[in-house]
Amino acid sequence: MKQVVKVFKFGGSSLKDADAIKNVANILQNHKEKHLAIVVSAMGKTTNALEKVVEAHAAGTGQAFSILNDIKAQHYSIIDGLFGKDDEVYAAVNDTFVEVEWTLEEEPHENYDYMYDQIVSVGELVSSKIVSAYLNKVGLPVQWLDARDIILTDDIFREGWVQWEETLERSAKIAQPMLEKGGFILTQGFIGSTSENFTTTLGREGSDYTAAIFSYCLDAEDMTIWKDVPGVLTADPRLFENVVKLDRLSYKEAIEMTYYGAKVIHPKTIKPLQNKNIPLYVKSFIEPEGEGTLVSSEVEDNYPPMVAVEPDQCLLQISTRDFSFVAEHHISYMFKLIADLRIQVNMMQNSAISFSICINDIDDKADRFAELLKDKFKVMLDRGLEMITVRHYQQDVLDNLRRGKIVLLEERIKDTTAQMVVKDVPVMRRKLVPGKK
Ligand code: ADP
Numbered sequence: 027m028k029q030v031v032k033v034f035k036f037g038g039s040s041l042k043d044a045d046a047i048k049n050v051a052n053i054l055q056n057h058k059e060k061h062l063a064i065v066v067s068a069m070g071k072t073t074n075a076l077e078k079v080v081e082a083h084a085a086g087t088g089q090a091f092s093i094l095n096d097i098k099a100q101h102y103s104i105i106d107g108l109f110g111k112d113d114e115v116y117a118a119v120n121d122t123f124v125e126v127e128w129t130l131e132e133e134p135h136e137n138y139d140y141m142y143d144q145i146v147s148v149g150e151l152v153s154s155k156i157v158s159a160y161l162n163k164v165g166l167p168v169q170w171l172d173a174r175d176i177i178l179t180d181d182i183f184r185e186g187w188v189q190w191e192e193t194l195e196r197s198a199k200i201a202q203p204m205l206e207k208g209g210f211i212l213t214q215g216f217i218g219s220t221s222e223n224f225t226t227t228l229g230r231e232g233s234d235y236t237a238a239i240f241s242y243c244l245d246a247e248d249m250t251i252w253k254d255v256p257g258v259l260t261a262d263p264r265l266f267e268n269v270v271k272l273d274r275l276s277y278k279e280a281i282e283m284t285y286y287g288a289k290v291i292h293p294k295t296i297k298p299l300q301n302k303n304i305p306l307y308v309k310s311f312i313e314p315e316g317e318g319t320l321v322s323s324e325v326e327d328n329y330p331p332m333v334a335v336e337p338d339q340c341l342l343q344i345s346t347r348d349f350s351f352v353a354e355h356h357i358s359y360m361f362k363l364i365a366d367l368r369i370q371v372n373m374m375q376n377s378a379i380s381f382s383i384c385i386n387d388i389d390d391k392a393d394r395f396a397e398l399l400k401d402k403f404k405v406m407l408d409r410g411l412e413m414i415t416v417r418h419y420q421q422d423v424l425d426n427l428r429r430g431k432i433v434l435l436e437e438r439i440k441d442t443t444a445q446m447v448v449k450d451v452p453v454m455r456r457k458l459v460p461g462k463k
């Protein structure tokens with residue numbers, strides 16, 4: 027008989043050191059009797075550090091091994107805090123790092139994104155090995171599962187797209203029977219594999235999405251992501267004061283907020299859950315008994331203003347070279363490039379002879395896009411911008427957000443959403459002698 031399964035996801039901050047991992051084990055002790063699929067990310071900021079290894083290797087700076095050694099040292103110090111001296115987990119973790127060392131001994135691969143995935147994925151692999159060994163040690167029976175045996179993606183490295191049919195089949199064949207044996211299964215977020223068994227990643231911060239993929243495939247009763255905040259708040263507490271927790275949120279509200287930069291949930295997480303009506307809880311690993319936020323199909327109609335800020339935006343102003351109108355065939359040409367490059371369009375606006383598009387500037391896509399447009403259009407890039415999205419806006423909130431900013435693009439969608447692309451007002455030089463020019 028199919029088990030009632032719950033899915034838990036623990037991210038980097040819940041696994042940042044030995045004490046944090048002990049805290050995770052304590053949370054799980056209270057769910058011992060359940061069939062749980064647990065998804066874990068890399069520990070702390072490991073993925074950022076592994077990105078530096080890839081950059082150093084590609085650029086041939088000679089620093090790749092030393093950055094990797096720091097990462098290894100951090101992991102061994104966490105293991106020291108959790109296990110006795112000769113525990114077999116040391117060898118398991120070492121074997122995983124050795125594979126990265128082999129890659130670093132070779133010439134950098136010509137496909138940067140391929141090389142990135144082979145190296146960066148080690149963060150989740152070692153994390154899952156350490157956490158599962160620790161849970162077993164403290165009496166929580168866990169079976170380690172390689173997410174790459176379940177999640178099949180296409181072969182676009184760094185942002186693999188899930189091949190759902192095969193993933194569902196593999197989950198039924200491999201993950202489901204493991205759960206039926208009893209105890210927990212524990213797997214990695216963020217990673218998958220191509221049909222030729224090359225490791226892929228699903229996009230930065232993608233472990234929430236992995237948990238949703240498993241929830242969908244296993245028909246989970248519900249899914250919980252454990253964060254360092256009490257739940258979904260009206261804005262990022264790192265950026266704003268006076269934020270409040272939202273007790274309930276509809277899937278629609280959650281997808282809108284996360285798409286536009288509410289970093290607490292990865293934007294791709296909501297769709298698989300909504301498709302099977304699986305409730306999502308966002309809870310605090312610091313105060314696990316708190317109620318958190320429930321994201322579900324229930325529609326609420328009384329939300330306070332909610333703000334999402336997406337940094338690192340690039341605004342491309344694209345205009346025709348000969349003053350001709352931006353016509354349908356121009357737009358279709360631009361959108362073909364956007365689709366080919368897998369660019370997320372955050373905002374757009376057009377006038378008679380120009381078209382403005384705001385996109386994320388976190389990789390080389392803005393440059394590649396501009397380069398491809400150059401033959402046919404004049405392109406101007408404005409970088410280092412922020413996109414601010416306010417759901418259920420009130421005028422005083424918008425006025426406050428504009429303070430000290432220059433608004434480059436603005437849009438309102440009905441009375442629910444206001445969006446603007448902004449940059450800071452440049453600091454004026456002070457006058458040396460008051461009154462003089
Ligand atoms: P994980 O440990 O799973 O990687 P993240 O760090 O990605 O967790 O997500 C949690 C962080 O998201 C919080 O520390 C908070 O700063 C940020 N955040 C951004 N927007 C919101 C929001 N609306 N509500 C709560 N947290 C938010």
Ligand code: ASP
Nearest residue numbers: 067073216230231232233
């Ligand atoms: N470790 C990956 C990252 O930092 C995935 C995740 O944490 O969700 O992007």
Ligand code: MG
Nearest residue numbers: 037038067231
């Ligand atoms: Mg994260």
